[in-house]
Structure formats: structure tokens, C-alpha cells
Amino acid sequence: MSSPSELRYTKEHEWAKLVGDGEVIIGITDHAQDALGDVVFVELPEVGDSFDAEDKFGVVESVKTVSDLYAPCGGEILEVNSALEDAPETVNGDPYGEGWIIRLSLSDNAQLDALMSASEYDAFVAAES
Template identity: 55%
Template sequence: MSNVPNELKYISSHEWIRQEDDGTVTIGITDHAQELLGDVVYVELPDVDTDVATEDEIAVVESVKAASDIYAPLSGTIIAINEALEDAPETVNSSPYDDGWMFKMKPSEPSELDNLLDAEAYTNEIDE
């Protein structure tokens, strides 16, 4: 059974979103997603300072099997990326919610946060 932390928000394409105290958000892929992907071998992240809109394809995770797009869960600006993933992409498998985070954003439309799934709703989606 996949780990779906209660304190995070989710979108159905298997990204998780953590709201930080300073109003920014941190984004990665869920435990369920990394299980589906298998060993991650390469992560391509967006450039810092890029403005993105909800549902833009902004990153790519490549596993031994295939490439998967990562979508922006919110509109806003990329303010940081996890550069450690370049040399250690397998961190996405070993620590999807902590060391395996992918990028941080400053949301431009905070109201979009209401559209995100909570842990229960996401769990229901992946159980189907």
C-alpha cells in the first residue's frame, strides 16, 4: 500500500504539493507514482524564474521503463529546483516526500489551492 501523507495536497497526475509557512509550495511525485515508474534514472527540471500555468508540462521523470511528464499543479513562478536529483535521481524512489522533492513555486493564484485533492481524495483515486 502506498504512503499518502495527510498533511499534503495532491493532483490526480500523482504530484504532491506541500504548502510552506512562507506562502510558497514544494512539489514532488507521490510514493504511488514512484512505484509505478520503477527505478528513476533521470529527472529534467524547469529553470528557476520560469512562469508556469496550471497543467503545463514542466518537468520530466524518466525511469528504466519510460518518460513521464510532471505537471504544474498551480500557476506561478518556479523559485527553486532540487539540483541534487541530477546526480541522484534514485532519491525520487527512496524518499519521494522529502529528499526527492522536485521544485518550489510561488503561486500567483492562491485560490487554485482549493482545487487540489486532499489525502483521502487522492487515496480514493489511486485505489480505483
């Protein structure tokens, strides 16, 4: 399956989507959720926390394993998807939609450009497996 073309991607299998004025929504890719299997817990940061690009901002736990989440770009947390507290499996079912994880105010728009495009990410995943 090819990844949504409007998103940007990291080597850690997060996606970032520019929404409006300097804000991004961040989640994990379909490939990532598939590799993790049943997601049972997402450890979310607090609204107002700030991160630099590549900082650890949270944790995804599946039945089998635990995996850190890394910020694709720096900024301040505007919102976390608190629906994941009661329904973490949404990350499996709809990783690019209802399974989003955080909304961030972007400190530097150029950081998004440094991320992979959908076709680059698909090639990266293909090479990795």
C-alpha cells in the first residue's frame, strides 16, 4: 500500500501533516502500526511541552513491544489525541486519521521539507524489509 502523498515521513515511521498556519499533526505510519501489532497504550506528552526535532515525545506500547515516538519537527504541543487513552487501537485501525497522536505548533517550517516524501518513504520501507 502506498503512503498518503500529502504527508511527510521520518525514518522512525512517524508522519507529519501541515494543517493551516504553521501547525502539524503527527502520527505513526500504517507500516509502523502493522509492525507493532495490537496497540494497547499510547503515552502522550502534555499540552504546552516543547520538543526539538528528533526528541522523544511519547511511547506506543503494543502487546508485543514498546516503541518510542520521535518528533519529526520541533515545536510546542497544542493538543494531544486524548481519545487514544480509551481507544489506543485506533492507531491500528486509522493511523492517518482518527489515530493521530499530537498537534504541534511548528518552530521552523523548513524542518518539514527535510522529511521524506511519500514515495521516498515507501522506497525506504521497501529497502528496510
